[in-house]
Amino acid sequence: MKPLVAAVVLVVLAGCAVPVSGLRPVEPPLRPSAYADPPIFPEIDSLQPMLEWEPFDPPEEPQSDWASRLRNIRYDLQVWRLEGNAPAELVYARQGLPEPFHRIETPLAPSTRYAWTVRARFDLDGATRVTAWGSEGRGSRLPQVPNPFYYRFAIP
Amino acid sequence: MLALAVAHSGCARFSRLPPPPSEAVRARLGTIGIVSGRFVPEADFRRPAKGEAALRNAGRWAGQWAGAALTPIGGPDPLSLLIRAALLVVGTPFAAGAGAIAGAVNAPSGAEVSEFETALKSAFADLGIQPLIRDGVLGAARQTRDRVVLAADHGPSRPEDEGDNYRALAHRRIDTVLEVSVLALDMVGETAYDPPALLIRLRTRLVRVADGTTLYTHRIRYLGPSRIMEEWITDGARSFRDEVTRACRILADTIVDEVFLHVVVK
Numbered sequence: 192m193k194p195l196v197a198a199v200v201l202v203v204l205a206g207c208a209v210p211v212s213g214l215r216p217v218e219p220p221l222r223p224s225a226y227a228d229p230p231i232f233p234e235i236d237s238l239q240p241m242l243e244w245e246p247f248d249p250p251e252e253p254q255s256d257w258a259s260r261l262r263n264i265r266y267d268l269q270v271w272r273l274e275g276n277a278p279a280e281l282v283y284a285r286q287g288l289p290e291p292f293h294r295i296e297t298p299l300a301p302s303t304r305y306a307w308t309v310r311a312r313f314d315l316d317g318a319t320r321v322t323a324w325g326s327e328g329r330g331s332r333l334p335q336v337p338n339p340f341y342y343r344f345a346i347p
Numbered sequence: 348m349l350a351l352a353v354a355h356s357g358c359a360r361f362s363r364l365p366p367p368p369s370e371a372v373r374a375r376l377g378t379i380g381i382v383s384g385r386f387v388p389e390a391d392f393r394r395p396a397k398g399e400a401a402l403r404n405a406g407r408w409a410g411q412w413a414g415a416a417l418t419p420i421g422g423p424d425p426l427s428l429l430i431r432a433a434l435l436v437v438g439t440p441f442a443a444g445a446g447a448i449a450g451a452v453n454a455p456s457g458a459e460v461s462e463f464e465t466a467l468k469s470a471f472a473d474l475g476i477q478p479l480i481r482d483g484v485l486g487a488a489r490q491t492r493d494r495v496v497l498a499a500d501h502g503p504s505r506p507e508d509e510g511d512n513y514r515a516l517a518h519r520r521i522d523t524v525l526e527v528s529v530l531a532l533d534m535v536g537e538t539a540y541d542p543p544a545l546l547i548r549l550r551t552r553l554v555r556v557a558d559g560t561t562l563y564t565h566r567i568r569y570l571g572p573s574r575i576m577e578e579w580i581t582d583g584a585r586s587f588r589d590e591v592t593r594a595c596r597i598l599a600d601t602i603v604d605e606v607f608l609h610v611v612v613k
Contacts, residue, residue, distance in 0.1 A: 319608060323609065331363075
């Protein structure tokens with residue numbers, strides 16, 4: 192009986208998770224309310240927030256040979272200032288971060304809402320390659336820049 | 348703005364990006380020639396003035412009211428249907444009237460619209476957007492790979508011209524052409540009187556010179572932040588010029604990422 196209950200709980204929890212495209216944010220976490228009308232942004236009480244995301248793992252099937260061909264995994268990060276609900280200005284960018292987390296090095300503005308996104312950068316057979324910029328699921332392969340479904344936070 | 352993004356993604360040709368070129372295709376690109384469109388893209392800077400905005404907004408509000416009135420609430424019993432029918436018949440004209448008033452009050456005057464259009468047309472004519480995006484792609488591509496050259500004397504002469512196979516470039520030792528063309532540029536708003544935002548539509552093609560085969564193509568758009576009309580045109584339309592330049596840089600980086608670097612991870 193217990194495995195059945197656990198399975199039901201897992202299915203329910205999985206249903207609550209917001210679908211993402213790319214690397215999933217860990218801190219601040221992705222909340223569906225950030226894309227509601229009106230949006231409710233996760234607030235960070237720091238002008239230099241720590242952003243964290245899930246690490247990139249070489250994919251399994253159908254690219255199962257990647258693990259042996261892939262080297263030097265690092266991360267690119269972008270933070271955009273939002274105007275209304277749209278990313279309006281790229282205010283912070285880092286390329287080639289070695290870890291799946293980063294503390295913003297230059298203070299952001301208070302009373303401002305931001306969008307942020309991250310992607311993996313790695314060498315595949317010696318050539319640099321990148322994954323898609325992370326976004327809420329609706330932003331997957333959206334042919335629009337900047338993507339309006341990047342992850343979000345606000346600094347009060 | 349999210350609604351605006353969704354509205355503009357409604358166009359089937361802009362629905363989703365196709366998968367990027369495969370590694371097998373990338374391995375055989377050789378020397379790449381960058382070209383851009385040799386036509387002036389369609390540019391629409393018209394904004395509705397008071398009369399047109401009133402009309403558009405009347406239709407919008409009436410449609411929204413009718414949609415709400417037709418939304419089933421409660422069961423399909425006769426009383427519920429009667430109430431909904433009454434709300435539809437009585438309320439829709441009022442919604443249209445209120446929408447027309449809101450549109451007429453909030454929209455700019457004809458003179459303001461005309462000044463806006465004239466200023467942006469003049470600024471746009473100065474910008475040379477096709478070379479701007481071409482040079483942006485050239486610079487970004489050279490940061491990611493060797494053997495990237497400019498082929499300024501080639502490129503489509505019309506927006507939907509995909510007939511050029513670039514075989515004439517073979518003698519210049521160019522193996523593949525990366526063609527980028529700005530197709531259209533508009534100032535758009537969610538409603539008839541909202542502050543407009545810059546929308547740029549662009550097409551990319553990757554063509555193998557040896558046999559003229561299109562290896563990859565995509566269409567992408569840039570949608571920037573909204574600004575009030577006065578802000579766009581102040582100081583010789585500086586905001587507009589800056590925004591077009593910034594948009595071209597972002598689009599160029601995105602094209603280069605997509606064509607040369609991006610891999611889809613399952």
